[in-house]
Amino acid sequence: MRENRGGAESMRDKVDALKQAVDLRDLFMERYPGRFRRSGKWLYGSSPYRTDRRPSFAINEDIYIDFATGERGDEIAFVMREQGVNFKEAVETLQARAGGVHLSPAPQHERESPSPSEPPSAAWQTVMRAESSHAQTYLYASAPDAQAALHWLQTRGLTLDTIRRAGIGFNPTWKQTRLRERESGRAVFIAPGILIPCEIDGALWAVHVRILTDADLPKYLYVRGSKSSGLYNGDAVCAGCDVLIVEGEFDALLAGQMLGERAVVVTLGSAANKLPRRWLDRLQVARRLYSCLDNDEAGQRATAQLADRLGDRHHALKLPRGKDITDYVVRHGGNLTAWWDDQTAPFAPRPVQLPLLDTFTPPR
Incomplete structure (x- = not known):
């Protein structure tokens, strides 16, 4: 000691x-x-x-x-x-x-969860939608911590319109919900921080929390019961669109905000999260698939895994500067639309060139 x-x-x-x-x-x-x-x-x-x-x-x-x-x-x-x-x-x-008091063993299979390819239970979704709505309202309150959280989001390049449409909120303190863990019966808590709901096709798959003030916690935590296998913004993927896969929700929101109709931007929330068959099938309708993950070892490994899963239709894009898209835009002043147009130009279909006739003789 x-x-x-x-x-x-x-x-x-x-x-x-x-x-x-x-x-x-x-x-x-x-x-x-x-x-x-x-x-x-x-x-x-x-x-x-x-x-x-x-x-x-x-x-x-x-x-x-x-x-x-x-x-x-x-x-x-x-x-x-x-x-x-x-x-x-x-x-x-x-x-x-x-002082000598030990923890008791957990019941066998206590943590086994339903299939990761399906969203959480309807009860979980109902409670967490209400909690997310409350957090979204609080984000725009006059409280200093709420204003600081909103300012933090805006310093990452996000507009108020983007923040509102994404349903982002702020939870100021540890909050106990009405939910209970399966088997153990322990209460489910929401960590203090920025709440990012992941809703796909009308189902709430996860609530991701970005911790802002507690250095003893990881930067990101999922609310218990979340399914981290959800494809954030996956319901925007449509036939014939170009899709950009990035590493985190804030990169996805910023890239989507700046690229507009050029691409649908999606993420699995982390380089460590794998692409399940459910979303692999969803991506098959896209015209072209691109990825731009973080410029670190984990991002490089995840890019290689995407290439294996997506095949020849996948093209990995690289940023000229910065660790990720937000860093490139906010810290280095990068123009994301110009970068996108330049990086994707080699993969765009070229117009068919018809041969020109030297002379033209009208029919008689």
Whole structure:
């Protein structure tokens, strides 16, 4: 444990001390006995939070990572997720843990979820539509945190019209919903941050939360019960259109705002999310398929996977500067429409050139 210097211990010091006192691997092994195998300092196994046919979940002493979805967290995030509590309550739980109180094992198959190719239950959609509507109303309130959230969105190049049409909202604090997790019965909470609903063909597939202020949480969290396999803006794909696949919702909104009728812009929300057969079939009606994922290792891997799934109809586009579309436009002042026209020109069909006659003799 860290030495308490100068009197009252700050929350940050308290959290750091708890992380040193509690090994995250022990928490997972007690909660899910027999699910993970050890290799060096890591535990490996299938995710306890989703159907995971190819084990892609890893845990060390202070972090867990789902390599398939990109989700990661620490001891605090683990307790918040497992027990449906807020940050302060999670700290108190870990303090009890450090004092010798252990977590009980989870019931077998507690986290098994319905098919990822189908949207959440009607009950989940009803509750989360109401919560999303409330968050959308709050985003335009006069409260300082709401105004700060709206300003953050606008600094990413999004217009008020784009923000409203996307149904984006803001949730200021941890909020308990009327939903309960299957099997365990624990309450479902919404994290504080910007709420991004993913609605496709009249079904609410997911609510993604962009965390703005809590450095102890990942930047993005899904509300429990969301299906991260939804194709954001997928219902806009139509026969004969050009489709641009990007990595996140904010890139999709900005690109769609700037490209207009040039392309339908969609995203799976993360480079780690795979393209299910449901959306692969939907994309078959498009004229041409393009992708522009983040300029990093994860984005490059995801681009290669898209090429394998989509075949010769897929063309990967590259930005001249910046990590992603938002960075290119906002930070580097890039002209996205000019970039699009230049990048897609080599793949556009060329008009048929008819041979010209040297002379023309009218019929007699």
